[in-house]
Amino acid sequence: MIPVSERLEAALAQYGEFRKQWYATPLLLTIIFVVLALLPFIRGLAFLGIAPLAWLSLNMLIVTLVWASTAQAWNIMSGYTGQFSFGHAAFFGLGAYGTIIAVSEFAISPWIGMAIGSIVAGIFGFFIGVVSFRYRLKGHYFALATLAFAELLRFLFNNIDAIGGASGYIRPLPFEYADDYGLAAFQFTSDLPYYYIILTFLLVITVFSFIIKRSKLGLYFFAIREEERAAAAIGIPTYRYKLIGVTISAGLTAWAGAFWAMYFETIRPETVFDILVNVEILLPAIVGGIGTVIGPIVGSFIVTPIAEFARQSVDLHGLNNIIYGLILVAIVLYSPKGVVSWPSRIIKLLRERTGILGRSPSNQRATDDD
């Protein structure tokens, strides 16, 4: 009989070997998405009389996927190229407003509104990039500049009455711009179709993000993140690639905003441009692992359900923010590479402690885990 600890160590070592293979991340992502596709049906399953996931309402799962997809989009810019944005609420809000204005003011398809919102967000991101990177803003200054742009939009939308002003929009009924509830109207009578729409958004953004990471573009992004001057010295046009990063990231963030506008009943500047939205966008990526493809999804499932549960079920206003705050502090202090790095960290620890897993870590890649 082999002791449990040794079997655990062997399993972890196998996992470590597995993670080094090229197919590891696509395989893990496939598993994650299959589980997510089944989750609405298996969350109520009881095991030995206990249903461990029964507290997860469909609404919580939807919100979780929204923040997972924004974190995934944020990650392309801030995780890959290392340009830390604290103002992604700007792009989220533009996506939401593009969609709600399309259906409320012009009675056209929300999908067209989403496309417009996404393009506007992309252009706005490009603009932020042009003005910031031209003056070589980075670090603190860049983070503050992005926050300023988001706050600017918040007060602008608050003060223009032609687009709802501070009271925003109430989502119209589908009959006012389409035939009936359904995919064309982007409105449904139950939560389940919404779940699969946001899951599809997340899937598309994740695949996109993964392709970028494995492409030459991704290599350029990571080179810029690691050492911008060296990247420039070997001939990477860093300014251009940073712009590409921020534009893609902004356009994709707007998708979740569009979804938000069609899922919730009201849209106000204070809900989509709020300073806290910036945090909700980047938090899953930080918790899961900045620069990884799996991280934002895993991170969102760690952070969002707990906070949503605290917000919805416990009658203690503010508790969800305390949870956010504690997780933020703990992750940055103790595990800045995120939850995704834990298996390899455990393996490394065991290797140092026992020496049982004697293989030397010689062929480790320079970049993070995917």
Next chain:
Amino acid sequence: MHLLSLPTWMGGATGELTVAGQISPLGAVAQVSLPNPGIVLQLIVFGLLLGAIYGLVALGLTMIFGVMDVINFAHGAFMVVAMYVVWALSGATGLSPLLFIPIGVMVLFVLGIIVHLVTIKPIMEAPQENQLIVTFGVLLILVSSIELYFSPDPQNYDLDLGSVAVGGAFIPEGQLIAMVIAVVAVVGTWLFLKKTMVGRAIRGTADNRDGAQYVGINVERIDYLTFGIGAALAGLAGAAIPLFLTFDPFIGDEWLINAFVVVVLGGLGSFPGALLGGMIIGFVEVFGRFYLPGSFYQVVIFGIFILVLLILPQGLLGGDPSE
């Protein structure tokens, strides 16, 4: 978070003006083409009063940045903690809140040191974003704890303050006291930094961390002192603001965001820059509140912020931002 709780002091002040028979309600004034000199004088007075407070709020922020290269998002939360400490002590004892302001400042000094030791010190060498995230986490914890404990309702100090008239302009006493506090604090901090050994060591560390270490300054000790003093200054500003404004747990955000503008405008880390920036933003806010509709003045403030970041990122009186 409720960032946009409209301060009452402007409303209260215009009410007084109406009683004095000088102006009609806000909307009518906006249509007058020539500015009324009496109103302009009044607005200048308000601009000075508010600018001094902004300077005080920005002072701690810019000090922490200048010495430690940390952007402290928890600054506004520190202010709110001080407000509630003073308010709660005053409520419990029945004595004037003015007596408890020093206690609030001391509590914040200790709180600042604790926050620094627990959250900032371990990651001083980490990328800049990490400190930003951690201080934002501290903000969430502090503000939401206060919300949970004291309720999110607006509160105010139990003080009955009037106003004094000087040359045709009204000065609310609460704001006057707050301004005096701000001026004393600014001068005191300036003297401390210029004249004492510790102050010199702080300035030396701000100038050049490595150099300071070489000449025998204990940089780690300077760090926690700086963070403590920065938090104490935030506490002083926070304790003074309710003298003329109702407050709730979220009021710090509004001040924090505008304090960022002040600090960047004056130059991150620059002491005189914080005062100059404070005055500019104070005037923009007071005049903007009066002449522009809604909260449009905030759009102007962020417009200025972005312009400064782009054209003059070192600020009006600051150093090199690429360092």
